[in-house]
Amino acid sequence: MHELAVTQSIMEIAQRHARQAGAQRILAIHLVIGELTGFVDDSIQFYFDVLSKGSLAEGARLEFERIGARVRCHGCQAEYAPPDSRLWTCPSCGALGGEIVAGKEFYVASIEIES
Numbered sequence: 001m002h003e004l005a006v007t008q009s010i011m012e013i014a015q016r017h018a019r020q021a022g023a024q025r026i027l028a029i030h031l032v033i034g035e036l037t038g039f040v041d042d043s044i045q046f047y048f049d050v051l052s053k054g055s056l057a058e059g060a061r062l063e064f065e066r067i068g069a070r071v072r073c074h075g076c077q078a079e080y081a082p083p084d085s086r087l088w089t090c091p092s093c094g095a096l097g098g099e100i101v102a103g104k105e106f107y108v109a110s111i112e113i114e115s
């Protein structure tokens with residue numbers, strides 16, 4: 001499960017920012033996650049609950065913002081949302097595959113702190 005590694009990096013980022021801001025506690029962490037990353041909210045929440053114990057982030061609320069997949073067709077340049085993340089067929093020309101233009105995002109957008 002790669003959610004463990006990403007949750008560790010979320011914790012590091014959030015705690016670094018909180019310390020820089022002189023925070024006593026992290027109240028919420030706002031995450032942006034693309035559909036194509038395959039990360040599961042519940043798994044991140046699970047690891048977060050375990051890893052955050054005793055840290056500045058203990059009890060913080062995780063907020064997930066999901067970004068849907070968008071693909072640009074190699075054949076006709078049309079952009080479309082693939083109905084299935086494993087099978088990309090252009091709705092305009094029927095070509096398979098394409099370039100990912102959205103859906104691979106993964107970052108900490110903001111944190112709420114108590115100072």
Ligand SMILES: [Zn+2]
Binds near residue numbers: 073093094
């Ligand atoms: Zn096309």
